[in-house]
Amino acid sequence: MVIEYVGQVIRQVRREQRYKEEGIGSSYLFRVDQDTIIDATKCGNLARFINHSCNPNCYAKIITVESQKKIVIYSRQPISINEEITYDYKFPIEETKIPCLCEANGCRGSLN
Numbered sequence: 001m002v003i004e005y006v007g008q009v010i011r012q013v014r015r016e017q018r019y020k021e022e023g024i025g026s027s028y029l030f031r032v033d034q035d036t037i038i039d040a041t042k043c044g045n046l047a048r049f050i051n052h053s054c055n056p057n058c059y060a061k062i063i064t065v066e067s068q069k070k071i072v073i074y075s076r077q078p079i080s081i082n083e084e085i086t087y088d089y090k091f092p093i094e095e096t097k098i099p100c101l102c103e104a105n106g107c108r109g110s111l112n
């Protein structure tokens with residue numbers, strides 16, 4: 001285990017739209033399931049700064065602790081000092097593509 005992705009547990013997606021309207025450019029929303037999102041925009045920890053990679057050294061997993069769903073980042077392999085920690089965001093496929101800049105071997109070219 002590397003770190004838990006913590007934030008405010010919210011039950012709707014409208015928040016992303018609200019942040020856009022308020023001029024908050026980057027929001028840190030992590031979908032847990034159909035109707036639950038963890039929002040680390042205003043309260044979160046270092047996990048929210050972990051970048052995406054198409055060939056990452058970590059992965060995110062949803063686990064349940066005392067009936068509460070948590071997002072936990074686990075390592076896939078040994079990680080060296082100063083090596084960047086990354087995981088695959090696994091965004092849903094959409095028509096409007098978000099370009100991927102990860103530069104990893106086998107980069108898919110987009111985040112979604």
Ligand SMILES: [Zn+2]
Nearest residue numbers: 054100102107
């Ligand atoms: Zn990539």
